[in-house]
Amino acid sequence: MLDHSSRILPPVPPPEEGDLLTRVLLGLRLDGVEYGRCVMQAPWAIAFPAQRDARFHFVARGGAWWWTAAEGWKHLDAGDAVLVPRGTLHIMASAPDLPAVDIGELERTEVAEQLYLVRAGHRDAHPPHGESPEPSVMFCGAMRFNLDPLHPLLAMMPQVMHAGDLVKRDPAVPALLEAMEREVSLDRIGACGILARLADVLAASIIRAWVECGCSDSTGWIAALQCPKIGKVIAAIHAEPEREWSVPVLAGIMGVSRSRFAQAFTRVVGESPARYVAKVKMFQARAWIQHEGMRVTVAADRLGYDSEASFSRAFKRIMGTPPSAVRARVA
Numbered sequence: 001m002l003d004h005s006s007r008i009l010p011p012v013p014p015p016e017e018g019d020l021l022t023r024v025l026l027g028l029r030l031d032g033v034e035y036g037r038c039v040m041q042a043p044w045a046i047a048f049p050a051q052r053d054a055r056f057h058f059v060a061r062g063g064a065w066w067w068t069a070a071e072g073w074k075h076l077d078a079g080d081a082v083l084v085p086r087g088t089l090h091i092m093a094s095a096p097d098l099p100a101v102d103i104g105e106l107e108r109t110e111v112a113e114q115l116y117l118v119r120a121g122h123r124d125a126h127p128p129h130g131e132s133p134e135p136s137v138m139f140c141g142a143m144r145f146n147l148d149p150l151h152p153l154l155a156m157m158p159q160v161m162h163a164g165d166l167v168k169r170d171p172a173v174p175a176l177l178e179a180m181e182r183e184v185s186l187d188r189i190g191a192c193g194i195l196a197r198l199a200d201v202l203a204a205s206i207i208r209a210w211v212e213c214g215c216s217d218s219t220g221w222i223a224a225l226q227c228p229k230i231g232k233v234i235a236a237i238h239a240e241p242e243r244e245w246s247v248p249v250l251a252g253i254m255g256v257s258r259s260r261f262a263q264a265f266t267r268v269v270g271e272s273p274a275r276y277v278a279k280v281k282m283f284q285a286r287a288w289i290q291h292e293g294m295r296v297t298v299a300a301d302r303l304g305y306d307s308e309a310s311f312s313r314a315f316k317r318i319m320g321t322p323p324s325a326v327r328a329r330v331a
Contacts, residue, residue, distance in 0.1 A: 036139075039117070040120040046093070047100035048090050048092070054085050065093045066091070067092075085161065107119050242304065261273070285315060
């Protein structure tokens with residue numbers, strides 16, 4: 001869709017000032033699935049199976065070991081936080097290589113709707129010298145981004161975001177956790193809704209701390225966030241996916257030549273401008289069809305395609321299924 005230069009559109013206004021991270025965090029909302037305060041007495045190990053929903057963990061007290069297939073075992077101290085944007089399989093444990101119990105099998109007490117107090121480990125264990133080690137305490141949550149898991153913006157995120165020592169990086173976090181713990185411990189009306197909004201803020205804090213750490217490769221999501229010029233381009237595309245974004249127009253937003261823009265965008269984002277724009281358009285089209293009941297012909301016209309057939313071919317190429325199938329499921 002980047003080569004249709006015959007259509008005349010009004011000039012593109014310059015994107016609003018401000019970093020891309022701010023706009024990303026304002027645009028990303030987390031719909032809570034469930035939240036819990038986890039109290040674990042060593043030894044313990046919990047497996048979190050792969051799922052569609054994102055997960056976050058914040059170590060409030062004690063410590064924990066964290067395992068993923070990509071990174072192996074890593075230690076988390078009190079104040080550390082991790083966000084798993086696409087729900088990748090992982091294990092939390094008091095020590096590496098312990099046999100893990102599925103999170104769904106643990107004892108848990110429902111405090112409010114979708115809000116739980118979870119316990120794990122051997123509370124009756126008798127350590128040497130009669131000393132009882134302090135249990136580890138974590139806040140955990142399963143949540144759903146308001147974006148498709150395969151949406152380009154979400155797909156650019158790494159499998160795991162680790163924000164080390166989040167409490168020291170963000171002085172507001174202790175007060176936030178105190179408020180979360182209060183909502184968990186008190187059976188009050190609307191606790192789950194309030195906790196969901198607090199979890200929004202905690203997840204955003206994890207993302208921000210992770211970005212500030214620069215803990216990533218030089219390409220993908222972190223690189224786009226840290227490159228203001230590329231960030232403006234991405235923000236403009238997501239703000240108006242229905243526009244006919246040509247390379248000259250996008251290069252103009254960045255303020256460089258077309259060739260320089262195309263090279264820089266591909267290097268930072270990991271794919272060409274044409275491919276990225278097409279993916280954003282198709283995910284927007286699926287949202288219109290799936291959630292708003294929009295007809296395929298209307299979506300095709302709104303995104304600037306000359307015919308429903310050409311739109312359908314592009315949709316199937318990117319999404320793997322024709323738009324008519326999405327429409328049929330809605331019906």
